[in-house]
Amino acid sequence: MGQIFLVRHGQASFGKANYDQLSELGYEQARLLGQWYANTHQSFNKVITGGMARHRQTADTCLAELPKKQLLDAEWITDEDFAEFNHHEVLLRHCPEVADAVAFKALLASHVDPPRALEHLFRAAMQRWMSGWHDGDYGETWPDFRRRCVRALERLDTDSSKQTTIVFTSGGVISALMQHLLGLQDFQVMELNWTLANGAVTKLLQRPGQFTLSYLNNYAHLEWLGQPGAITYR
Template sequence: MPHITLVRHGQANTTARDEESYDRLSPLGHQQAAWLGGYMRDIGDRFQRVYTGTMRRHIETASAMGAEEHADIAHDARLNEFAYFTLSQLMQEQYGLEVPTEREGFVSHLPAVLGAWERGEIEGAPESHEHFANRIQDVMQEIAAGQGRALVITSGGLIGSVLRQTLSLDVGGWAQMCLAIMNTSVHRWQMVLGQPLLTQFNGIAHLETPDRHHAQTHL
């Protein structure tokens, strides 16, 4: 029975305000990924297939985890994140919606951006929401059809979208999921009669010891 494990990348460049600057792991992000890889080895968690997006933070996370020990890594651009920084900048220019400087501000900012994007109200968006949702559905269906356990290293927005498709969430629910997803968190699905069943959300067992609590990050 196919199993799919999705992992969010390690902490990226938290001071970034654009897509390119954000797309690299911080020193803590490398450490989070190394701890996750070590934890998976310790518990005997093995995978027959490994996938990442083509973003630098995905590839760096896979490398720090030692993911190549499981299988050859397939890089697929369909597993890339949507351009949140760009969408936020367009929302500010077109609607005056200020980009938050603290995490609490994203509680209202994220659903506003995602809702406008889904409704096609952001002029010049680099990708339509429909295209984003369709490419995720397509790649996840292909991965689910493969043989053996699959490890997928990607981004929080994409994982949140898979959760949305699995649980039939509205935009508000999707945004809440995205905000909750932690760096190097583990999310698992099991395919049952051709349908995805969520069996784990936001697992961070590799960061639960007291000396690693500081590494439980969202941004």
């Protein structure tokens, strides 16, 4: 039986000019995951990253904590089908103020609870994207994104029944794959995406032609090794 570990990247640089970089805490989350795998003697045959800087930074930082023997001469692959959807575009189509960072920050700051306001804004933007009523506004539609994610997973359906693969990707990808495996509704995917922790791991078991969920959104390594504040969702 094969194993596939889907890792959500560490905390990225939300609010910065370049979101696609790990924050200082994001690097620490990746290190803690690597230390967890080192302590549990988990080995990997294949490493896949989704093509984004934050994916590769998480992978490099995490796996640097492992002894070489645990990587088993692992093959490293970039598969951009494991890349996240364009969250900036999704927000922008719903809220044009996103185009101006200063105006967007002012919009959030005008609310009593800015994090809560951002959550509501993101939910509304996701609903617009997922509804199918505005597909012409997006470079990638919601159905196209889901198909891309499933295509990436299906490429891991091999006859190497005992191979262990670790994939460094994003929350939207993991949520879309859970919809595929568990038959979730679109609104459930959106809710799930909001609860996936940075640096958390979802594990799948693989037999030829079949993927089965083993566990979802595990961040025990952050609870056990991390300091207060190590668990984040954005």
